[in-house]
Amino acid sequence: MKRILLAGALLLVAATPRMAERQRAEHVLDRLAFGARPGDVEEVMRIGVDRWIDQQLHPERISDRAVESRVAKYQREVKLPTREEAKRDKKMARQAGRAAIGDLSAQRILRAAESERQLSEVMVDFWMNHFNVFAGKSIDRFLITSYERDTIRGHMWGRFEDLLMATAKSPAMLFYLDNARSRSGAINENYARELMELHTLGVDGGYAQKDVTELARVLTGWSISWGGPLARRAAAGPAGRGTADQRSAPQFIFRSAAHDQGAKSVLGVKLSGGGIDEGERMIRVLATHPSTARHLATKLCQRLVADDPPPALVDRVAKRFLDTRGDLRATVRAVVESPEFFDPKYYRAKVKSPFEYAISAVRAAGATIDNPLPLARQLKTIGQPLYFAQPPTGYSDKAEAWSNNGALVARLDFATALAANKMPGVRVRTDDAVLLAKKLGGPEFQKQ
Amino acid sequence: MNRRIFLKTSGLTLLGTALTPRVFARMAQASGTRGKKVLVAIFQRGAVDGLNMIVPYGESAYYSARPTIAIPKKDVLDLDGFFGAHPSLQSLLPFWKDRSLAIVQAAGSPDATRSHFDAQDFMESGTPGVKSTEDGFLARAMDPPNKEPLRALAISPSMPRILAGSNAVVATDIARYANAPSTKVFGSMYPEAFEASRILRTLGANSGTAYPRNPLGDALSQIARVIKSDVGLEIAFADAGGWDTHAAQGGIDGQLANNLRGFSEAMTAFANDLGSRMSDVVLITMSEFGRTVRQNGNRGTDHGHATVMLALGGNVKGGKVHGRWPGLASHQLFEGRDLAVTTDFRDVFAEVLTKHLGVPSMASVFPKYEARRVGLM
Numbered sequence: 001m002k003r004i005l006l007a008g009a010l011l012l013v014a015a016t017p018r019m020a021e022r023q024r025a026e027h028v029l030d031r032l033a034f035g036a037r038p039g040d041v042e043e044v045m046r047i048g049v050d051r052w053i054d055q056q057l058h059p060e061r062i063s064d065r066a067v068e069s070r071v072a073k074y075q076r077e078v079k080l081p082t083r084e085e086a087k088r089d090k091k092m093a094r095q096a097g098r099a100a101i102g103d104l105s106a107q108r109i110l111r112a113a114e115s116e117r118q119l120s121e122v123m124v125d126f127w128m129n130h131f132n133v134f135a136g137k138s139i140d141r142f143l144i145t146s147y148e149r150d151t152i153r154g155h156m157w158g159r160f161e162d163l164l165m166a167t168a169k170s171p172a173m174l175f176y177l178d179n180a181r182s183r184s185g186a187i188n189e190n191y192a193r194e195l196m197e198l199h200t201l202g203v204d205g206g207y208a209q210k211d212v213t214e215l216a217r218v219l220t221g222w223s224i225s226w227g228g229p230l231a232r233r234a235a236a237g238p239a240g241r242g243t244a245d246q247r248s249a250p251q252f253i254f255r256s257a258a259h260d261q262g263a264k265s266v267l268g269v270k271l272s273g274g275g276i277d278e279g280e281r282m283i284r285v286l287a288t289h290p291s292t293a294r295h296l297a298t299k300l301c302q303r304l305v306a307d308d309p310p311p312a313l314v315d316r317v318a319k320r321f322l323d324t325r326g327d328l329r330a331t332v333r334a335v336v337e338s339p340e341f342f343d344p345k346y347y348r349a350k351v352k353s354p355f356e357y358a359i360s361a362v363r364a365a366g367a368t369i370d371n372p373l374p375l376a377r378q379l380k381t382i383g384q385p386l387y388f389a390q391p392p393t394g395y396s397d398k399a400e401a402w403s404n405n406g407a408l409v410a411r412l413d414f415a416t417a418l419a420a421n422k423m424p425g426v427r428v429r430t431d432d433a434v435l436l437a438k439k440l441g442g443p444e445f446q447k448q
Numbered sequence: 449m450n451r452r453i454f455l456k457t458s459g460l461t462l463l464g465t466a467l468t469p470r471v472f473a474r475m476a477q478a479s480g481t482r483g484k485k486v487l488v489a490i491f492q493r494g495a496v497d498g499l500n501m502i503v504p505y506g507e508s509a510y511y512s513a514r515p516t517i518a519i520p521k522k523d524v525l526d527l528d529g530f531f532g533a534h535p536s537l538q539s540l541l542p543f544w545k546d547r548s549l550a551i552v553q554a555a556g557s558p559d560a561t562r563s564h565f566d567a568q569d570f571m572e573s574g575t576p577g578v579k580s581t582e583d584g585f586l587a588r589a590m591d592p593p594n595k596e597p598l599r600a601l602a603i604s605p606s607m608p609r610i611l612a613g614s615n616a617v618v619a620t621d622i623a624r625y626a627n628a629p630s631t632k633v634f635g636s637m638y639p640e641a642f643e644a645s646r647i648l649r650t651l652g653a654n655s656g657t658a659y660p661r662n663p664l665g666d667a668l669s670q671i672a673r674v675i676k677s678d679v680g681l682e683i684a685f686a687d688a689g690g691w692d693t694h695a696a697q698g699g700i701d702g703q704l705a706n707n708l709r710g711f712s713e714a715m716t717a718f719a720n721d722l723g724s725r726m727s728d729v730v731l732i733t734m735s736e737f738g739r740t741v742r743q744n745g746n747r748g749t750d751h752g753h754a755t756v757m758l759a760l761g762g763n764v765k766g767g768k769v770h771g772r773w774p775g776l777a778s779h780q781l782f783e784g785r786d787l788a789v790t791t792d793f794r795d796v797f798a799e800v801l802t803k804h805l806g807v808p809s810m811a812s813v814f815p816k817y818e819a820r821r822v823g824l825m
Contacts, residue, residue: 178694178695178746181695182746183745185745186744186746187744187745188695188744188745188746188748188750189750189751190692190695190750193562193563193751197565198565203563203565203566209562209783212562383606384605390494390689390690391493391494391565391692393564393565396606400612401606401607403607404606404607404616404618405617405619405640406620407618408641409628409630409638409641409642409645410619410624410625412628412630412634412638412641413629416629416633416634417629434633437630437633437634438633438634438637441630441633441634441637
């Protein structure tokens with residue numbers, strides 16, 4: 001039996017058409033990076049496409065000093081104003097919030113455009129969107145800095161259950177989806193619902209309204225400590241570790257007084273006695289659930305392969321996820337090393353999102369970014385402001401969301417301004433602005 | 449906020465009482481300037497709390513379910529002795545009195561999902577419970593598609609699902625679209641994309657009507673400008689966000705009150721801006737579902753079922769709350785917690801599409817569905 005399966009798999013590999021080597025290099029730069037800069041295709045071919053992928057799957061081994069020194073000036077400490085401070089000086093509080101998101105956007109844009117760890121930046125975009133938090137919701141603009149840096153970047157190459165647990169305990173998510181305020185006898189089911197619908201099982205993943213309500217009860221007491229002296233000491237740890245930023249920042253706290261101690265049942269799992277363990281157990285159950293494997297595999301394949309990914313690939317990726325107990329490096333590897341990933345029919349088959357479009361245009365033009373903030377404003381104009389997707393679903397990863405005449409014209413304006421050196425904060429050197437504009441605005445460049 | 453301050457801060461209210469659509473309709477008939485019929489749909493994304501928007505103040509269960517966020521009887525704008533409007537809807541009241549504003553309470557989708565995404569998808573595809581539908585029902589309502597480039601317009605960064613499959617013009621800023629700096633370089637590469645912008649360059653000037661400074665006000669002012677310019681617009685669409693009030697939604701003041709005020713004033717400005725042309729226009733508001741009857745632990749409401757829809761226009765049968773009221777007693781609630789749906793949102797749209805836009809058949813717009821009469825038109 002095994003031999004027949006193996007033969008079948010070999011036949012599949014042999015039967016799948018392959019891209020030429022140069023196409024393969026272009027393809028990985030399109031999908032696993034934010035497009036090619038001048039010379040990148042040749043460089044990837046020199047390294048070898050497969051080896052380049054392997055390097056990108058181990059970002060910790062890639063030196064990224066150049067971009068780190070570029071983003072340093074945007075890593076200013078983010079301090080949540082106290083209620084009194086915000087009341088006393090509303091303008092200051094508003095400016096502080098704007099500065100926090102400005103700094104964060106500047107770092108995201110510089111890293112997407114210039115980091116050598118390109119696949120990591122693609123995955124940051126993916127996971128920040130999967131676990132979307134809206135900066136427009138009140139003080140969340142002060143919480144997203146740590147959310148991206150510690151919660152998402154800190155866990156996205158590890159196990160999914162650790163990433164999920166980190167988001168569940170992040171002040172940004174606890175605030176965005178209201179769980180911080182959910183109490184025994186006075187539950188708020190917002191987070192519990194999205195945790196199952198969007199973050200794990202998927203909307204058809206096999207849960208009912210009763211599970212939402214019960215899970216919300218399980219998660220009562222999962223809340224935020226706003227950084228009083230006690231919380232600061234706890235965050236600093238016995239040896240006084242942690243940056244100044246972390247010491248004064250809001251932290252996760254389990255408030256047992258707010259927790260519903262009663263017996264509960266979620267997805268057939270019976271819980272009694274209460275406590276933080278119940279929530280941690282349910283997060284692990286959700287993180288390793290077959291529906292979660294399928295949901296994440298579908299989304300990853302949609303992002304990296306095709307809007308309607310081949311079911312056989314989704315199956316294999318979901319299986320890899322389950323077999324490795326949610327190892328995200330292994331799961332992503334299962335997508336990008338599959339024969340389907342390099343099927344010629346997927347070459348330039350995905351429409352770029354506005355963020356992908358803008359960054360790839362800057363890279364293709366070989367442009368120098370002097371100031372990333374005007375680019376952040378441009379992202380709003382072309383339809384995808386960073387950190388400002390309001391619904392918990394985040395931005396769409398499918399073509400139909402981005403394909404329409406108005407959006408196209410907005411992109412063409414972007415290409416025209418960039419090529420003509422009229423984009424503030426960005427420098428382009430070209431002898432023929434019209435030719436460059438036509439390349440960046442052409443139908444081929446809208447796709448990846 | 450007290451009433452005096454409220455009136456002072458919403459100068460639009462006074463305009464609303466001075467000139468109402470019925471007056472304009474009569475003027476329009478007298479002068480014979482009738483244009484194309486237009487449907488404007490507004491999607492309140494995030495699920496608006498229909499019970500605090502159009503308050504069943506005559507029902508004691510409403511008050512017992514919402515101890516701290518209910519709108520007190522003394523504060524509602526009475527509509528018919530049982531329902532009252534949230535005080536933030538003050539600017540729309542003249543249209544109610546003039547019978548240009550109709551309300552459908554307990555409206556929604558029959559599908560039980562409480563997922564924002566799925567419920568919006570079902571509502572916009574016009575096929576509740578069916579995920580495979582590729583186009584939006586407003587796109588199907590324009591079948592057979594003709595070549596007119598400005599038959600449908602969405603003020604939106606992306607093509608809304610409800611118009612998917614159409615050649616609707618999608619733009620956040622039609623002035624920028626019209627005067628796109630890229631026209632010269634790309635006009636020949638993408639002739640279709642610039643066809644609409646050529647027409648948009650011919651639009652009349654912006655009116656002097658003061659719109660509230662919010663995204664819906666901005667969208668409706670652009671839509672009004674296109675309608676008044678008579679360039680063939682039939683269907684327009686805009687989003688209004690911020691209705692997902694899980695926490696601290698407030699009562700007569702607060703989050704929902706502020707959002708409703710901006711919503712109401714944008715619609716009022718739109719009707720006043722269009723003046724006599726409002727007799728050719730029906731504006732409908734929709735939302736993916738309503739919110740729990742009982743307030744939650746955070747003075748907010750969670751995802752529910754039925755909500756409220758509004759219809760504003762010269763020819764709607766207004767001044768009436770349409771639809772059967774299902775009641776708020778425990779045994780009357782959907783799944784024991786939510787307001788039951790007694791009017792399918794497809795009934796509302798079928799009536800307006802048929803009687804206002806003259807769409808000959810609903811068979812492809814709402815497949816396998818037999819719409820029931822609401823009495824709106």
